[in-house]
Amino acid sequence: MRYLLLTLAALVLPATALAESYTIDPNHTSIYFAINHLGFTTVYGRFDTFSGKITIDWQKGTGAADVTVDAASVDTNVAKRDDHLRSPDFLNAVEFPQITFKSTALQVGEGGTTGTVEGRLTINGVTRPVSLEVSHIHCGTNPLNQKATCGFDATTRLMRSEFGVNYGLPALGDEVRLMFGVEATKD
Amino acid sequence: MPVPESGFPAGDGEAAVFLESTMPIGLNHPAIQSGVAPFVAAVVVALALGRVGRAAGAVAVLTGLCVTVGWVTGFGLTPMTATRKIILLGLAVAPVAVVLEWAAIGVRGRVALWFAVGVAAMVWVGWPVLARRGIGEALAVGLPLVGYCGWVLAVAGRGSADLLRTASGAAALGLATGGAALFGASALLGQLALAVGSAAGGVLVAHLVRGGGDGSGALGAAAGLPLALLGAAATLYAKMPALALLPLALVPLAPLLPVPQGLPRWRRAGILFALAMAPGGVAIFLTYRVAGPVPF
Numbered sequence: 458m459r460y461l462l463l464t465l466a467a468l469v470l471p472a473t474a475l476a477e478s479y480t481i482d483p484n485h486t487s488i489y490f491a492i493n494h495l496g497f498t499t500v501y502g503r504f505d506t507f508s509g510k511i512t513i514d515w516q517k518g519t520g521a522a523d524v525t526v527d528a529a530s531v532d533t534n535v536a537k538r539d540d541h542l543r544s545p546d547f548l549n550a551v552e553f554p555q556i557t558f559k560s561t562a563l564q565v566g567e568g569g570t571t572g573t574v575e576g577r578l579t580i581n582g583v584t585r586p587v588s589l590e591v592s593h594i595h596c597g598t599n600p601l602n603q604k605a606t607c608g609f610d611a612t613t614r615l616m617r618s619e620f621g622v623n624y625g626l627p628a629l630g631d632e633v634r635l636m637f638g639v640e641a642t643k644d
Numbered sequence: 645m646p647v648p649e650s651g652f653p654a655g656d657g658e659a660a661v662f663l664e665s666t667m668p669i670g671l672n673h674p675a676i677q678s679g680v681a682p683f684v685a686a687v688v689v690a691l692a693l694g695r696v697g698r699a700a701g702a703v704a705v706l707t708g709l710c711v712t713v714g715w716v717t718g719f720g721l722t723p724m725t726a727t728r729k730i731i732l733l734g735l736a737v738a739p740v741a742v743v744l745e746w747a748a749i750g751v752r753g754r755v756a757l758w759f760a761v762g763v764a765a766m767v768w769v770g771w772p773v774l775a776r777r778g779i780g781e782a783l784a785v786g787l788p789l790v791g792y793c794g795w796v797l798a799v800a801g802r803g804s805a806d807l808l809r810t811a812s813g814a815a816a817l818g819l820a821t822g823g824a825a826l827f828g829a830s831a832l833l834g835q836l837a838l839a840v841g842s843a844a845g846g847v848l849v850a851h852l853v854r855g856g857g858d859g860s861g862a863l864g865a866a867a868g869l870p871l872a873l874l875g876a877a878a879t880l881y882a883k884m885p886a887l888a889l890l891p892l893a894l895v896p897l898a899p900l901l902p903v904p905q906g907l908p909r910w911r912r913a914g915i916l917f918a919l920a921m922a923p924g925g926v927a928i929f930l931t932y933r934v935a936g937p938v939p940f
Contacts, residue, residue, distance in 0.1 A: 537829065537937065543829075544882040582725065623717060
């Protein structure tokens with residue numbers, strides 16, 4: 458019996474020990490979006506308030522990500538436009554205060570510097586599948602605080618109409634590009 | 645700010661399509677979608693249904709609202725946001741109001757019924773947000789809103805013997821609510837309110853052209869419910885100050901003020917509309933002072 462338990466522990470423990478948990482550092486993480494305005498230019502904006510957890514199993518190259526964004530934290534550097542974006546016309550931040558992303562599959566590439574994250578994004582109360590392309594994965598020890606840190610970039614494109622955000626189409630672009638620069642500290 | 649990798653703006657394919665398809669005064673312009681189109685639609689319907697009498701105004705307002713909804717948001721019900729609830733209620737109230745016109749319900753009973761409907765409608769629209777707040781805050785925020793909606797629908801649904809009064813009041817409430825919502829940073833709520841107001845204006849013009857028609861509570865209710873809900877929603881979900889609801893609540897009362905009957909109908913309509921727009925203008929100004937200029 459004891460031998461069986463030890464064998465089971467030997468099989469289980471190495472796997473769980475390699476599944477590392479990271480907390481997104483909001484001070485060194487950026488979430489940007491880009492959208493076409495009237496066909497003239499691209500308008501950029503960001504979300505200032507968010508939180509999240511990332512779990513990585515480096516041996517298997519898999520993991521999970523869970524991110525929550527405060528919809529009202531949208532910031533395009535124009536206060537009145539930000540008010541408009543928070544209104545029922547777009548993000549409807551009072552009725553749906555959170556934008557969430559929960560991964561369904563996370564795969565790190567063979568070289569360990571790229572990957573993909575599949576997941577479900579919820580905006581305006583509508584949940585749709587999205588796929589993020591991950592690049593520039595780099596992990597190491599932060600020389601300033603000596604904490605194990607990982608960082609990466611990620612991008613994806615979505616059609617806002619699929620999330621029920623229809624106002625202003627087609628004058629204001631339907632396609633929205635999301636860009637992430639993430640730094641996360643090991644728990 | 646990040647630079648796109650491709651060097652092109654995001655969604656450039658869509659941009660090209662848009663530029664190719666837009667006319668100088670395009671049908672995509674909000675003034676067309678929320679002003680001209682519902683106005684014309686309401687005039688046509690009101691003139692066509694003139695003989696139907698009491699139902700004509702309500703059906704004309706419903707038609708105008710449908711034109712704008714179809715253009716701006718579509719008739720989809722998912723997700724069932726507060727705005728979609730308002731649209732659904734706005735579409736449903738007109739046929740109900742028409743039926744009630746022929747029902748044997750006295751004025752007091754009708755007023756009480758519409759008040760209850762206005763209260764219940766606002767509770768349904770605002771509940772998901774109010775329920776997240778503490779009970780004290782929910783009551784402090786919610787009670788004025790449900791009271792406003794009940795009041796506006798009760799006064800508007802009461803109607804009057806003179807269609808000029810009802811239509812001018814509804815047109816003014818639409819213009820005032822829409823203008824305040826625009827300054828309150830929601831173009832969508834503003835456009836929907838302006839559409840209802842434009843449609844009521846269309847009914848007014850049709851009545852001035854053809855004459856006749858009963859002063860209809862159905863018209864008042866068909867316009868009053870969506871306008872009340874849109875005004876309340878603009879304070880709850882956008883930046884319109886709740887204080888603006890006070891002058892807006894006076895707008896439906898203005899057409900009840902005495903105006904000399906001997907004046908030509910066009911002049912009476914103008915006076916009634918101006919009387920109703922006086923508190924409406926105060927509401928727009930208040931919102932401008934608090935929320936600032938239009939953001940778009």
